[in-house]
Amino acid sequence: MERGGGIEMNFKYNGIILFKNDIGETDRLYGIYTLEAGKIRARAIGVKKPNAKLAGNLEPLTYSEIFMARGRGKGNITGVIALNNFSGIKSGIEATQKVFYTFGIFGRLVTEEEKDEKIFSLLLEYLEAMDRICVSSSQKSQEGRLDIVTLGFLFKFLGALGYKIEADKCVKCGTKLQPDGNYFSAESGGVVCVKCGSGSGKKVKIIADSIKLIRLFLKNKVGNFGKIEAEKSIINNLKVIISEEIGWITG
Numbered sequence: 001m002e003r004g005g006g007i008e009m010n011f012k013y014n015g016i017i018l019f020k021n022d023i024g025e026t027d028r029l030y031g032i033y034t035l036e037a038g039k040i041r042a043r044a045i046g047v048k049k050p051n052a053k054l055a056g057n058l059e060p061l062t063y064s065e066i067f068m069a070r071g072r073g074k075g076n077i078t079g080v081i082a083l084n085n086f087s088g089i090k091s092g093i094e095a096t097q098k099v100f101y102t103f104g105i106f107g108r109l110v111t112e113e114e115k116d117e118k119i120f121s122l123l124l125e126y127l128e129a130m131d132r133i134c135v136s137s138s139q140k141s142q143e144g145r146l147d148i149v150t151l152g153f154l155f156k157f158l159g160a161l162g163y164k165i166e167a168d169k170c171v172k173c174g175t176k177l178q179p180d181g182n183y184f185s186a187e188s189g190g191v192v193c194v195k196c197g198s199g200s201g202k203k204v205k206i207i208a209d210s211i212k213l214i215r216l217f218l219k220n221k222v223g224n225f226g227k228i229e230a231e232k233s234i235i236n237n238l239k240v241i242i243s244e245e246i247g248w249i250t251g
């Protein structure tokens with residue numbers, strides 16, 4: 001495979017396909033989160049041709065073993081073996097939408113070509129947990145659980161990036177939190193007590209059960225989040241909090 005000359009080396013990656021973009025008539029560019037090198041971009045030449053073998057195993061939301069020839073710049077994908085298609089997730093619109101929403105945040109926050117095995121395992125565990133919910137329960141009972149797993153993943157992912165949310169004590173004064181009257185402040189990095197929250201600064205209300213759930217997320221594995229049940233009001237409160245936090249991080 002001679003493209004632009006120079007030396008090429010062959011690599012094997014374990015990667016989760018995040019997105020694809022068309023390049024011209026027959027090629028595609030893929031965004032992949034790999035165990036070996038973090039987030040990378042790679043080309044697949046001729047992948048859009050009708051009988052191209054690579055395409056299926058390179059669909060976004062697939063965990064694959066990817067073979068690549070790399071010289072200078074982006075690599076060219078030469079072979080793919082699917083390890084997990086997450087067909088459960090792909091069979092449901094709700095689950096698929098939630099995962100791509102998560103991929104959007106994930107892709108924006110991870111640094112290109114920065115290996116992080118902990119974040120890789122977290123992402124894989126998240127997809128496996130989402131897939132299990134889709135396979136094992138009726139569509140009607142899925143939504144809340146898909147939301148909880150997604151929220152739990154996001155809290156842990158932000159923690160792994162260095163944005164751990166303080167939910168054990170007031171992030172400002174360090175005192176033990178009373179159940180009611182607390183706020184969440186993205187700027188301060190966690191929950192603030194009634195007293196500290198009465199001043200100025202952007203903050204949102206956080207209910208007692210949301211605080212409990214955040215603590216549960218931070219202490220447990222994503223794989224177990226599918227068993228958690230929570231009322232809609234808690235889920236909605238946590239959605240506001242996570243979007244505040246992400247908004248603050250991304251500016």
Ligand SMILES: [Zn+2]
Pocket residue numbers: 170171172173174175192193194195196197
């Ligand atoms: Zn305080």
